[in-house]
Amino acid sequence: xxxxxxxxxxxxxxxxxxxxxxxxxxxxxxxxxxxxxxxxxxxxxxxxxxxxxxxxxxxxxxxxxxxxxxxxxxxxxxxxxxxxxxxxxxxxxxxxxxxxxxxxxxx
Ligand SMILES: [Zn+2]
Numbered sequence: 337x338x339x340x341x342x343x344x345x346x347x348x349x350x351x352x353x354x355x356x357x358x359x360x361x362x363x364x365x366x367x368x369x370x371x372x373x374x375x376x377x378x379x380x381x382x383x384x385x386x387x388x389x390x391x392x393x394x395x396x397x398x399x400x401x402x403x404x405x406x407x408x409x410x411x412x413x414x415x416x417x418x419x420x421x422x423x424x425x426x427x428x429x430x431x432x433x434x435x436x437x438x439x440x441x442x443x
Contacts (some may be wrong), residue, residue, distance in 0.1 A: 338423060341363050342383060343384070343385050345384050345394075346370050346379050346380070346382070346383035346385045347385050347388075348375075349376070349378055349379055349390070350376045350380060350385065350387055350388070350391070351378040351388065353372045353375055353379075354372070354391040355371070355400050355401070356372050356393065356441070357369040357370075357372035357373055357376075357394075357395075360372065361402055364408075366401075366404065368401060368403055369402035370400060370402050372402070373394075373395045373400055373401070373402050374400055376391075377400065393420065393429075393431065396409075396422035396424065396425060396429075397427065397429070398422065398425050398427040399422060399424050399425040399427065401422060401424045401425075402419065402426050403422060408422065408423050408424055409421060409423055410423060413433065414430075415430065416432060416433045417430050417432060417433055418430070418431045420430075420432055428443075
């Protein structure tokens with residue numbers, strides 16, 4: 337199969353996995369969400385495709401947990417920044433606030 341076609345399929349699978357992870361998180365089955373994140377990250381590495389921005393914010397890069405605000409992560413707003421702390425491993429991520437607003441509009 338053509339390399340680009342393979343990458344496109346990989347991207348689709350990543351999106352599907354994150355949607356599934358979100359669904360499981362809502363059902364309070366975070367262990368499944370974490371498993372889906374793990375698979376999505378493996379696909380991303382294998383096919384060298386980036387995980388879309390809106391999904392990259394939803395898991396911890398360090399420990400791989402799917403992040404649910406108020407459950408296993410804390411979200412704080414600082415000056416022009418969104419600060420996300422993973423309560424599993426303590427990893428802190430910062431995103432510019434403007435991007436966050438744009439992403440919410442998309443949804
Ligand atoms: Zn973590």
